[in-house]
Amino acid sequence: MTEVCTEDFADLVTVDLFDSALDETGMGSAGALTQRRVAQRSVLDGCPESLLRIDEAHSYPDESEPVRALATGQPVLHHIAGTEMWAAWSLRSSRT
Secondary structure, three states: OHHHHHHHOOOEEEEEEEHHHHOOOOOOOOOOOOEEEEEEEEOOOOOOOOOOOOOOEEEOOOOOHHHHHHHHOOOOOOOOOOOOOOOOOOOEEEOO
């Protein structure tokens, strides 16, 4: 998925899964909203715009747009025009 999407669709693609989806018991290990980065690809060498490495766990702050999108099932779309730079959401990151 990351290879296909960075060819013509996006400059950066990340794939994060809930820990519960990766845990054989389905219970997760570090909380219901903990996610783990399982893949990423950038058009730039070394994926410099990503704050996380592969297999690193993270969770979003409770009132953040990603949590609202996950809770409601509604996507969040930001249009970035001209010379504006992408501002990444602040992550609470924990390594396991």
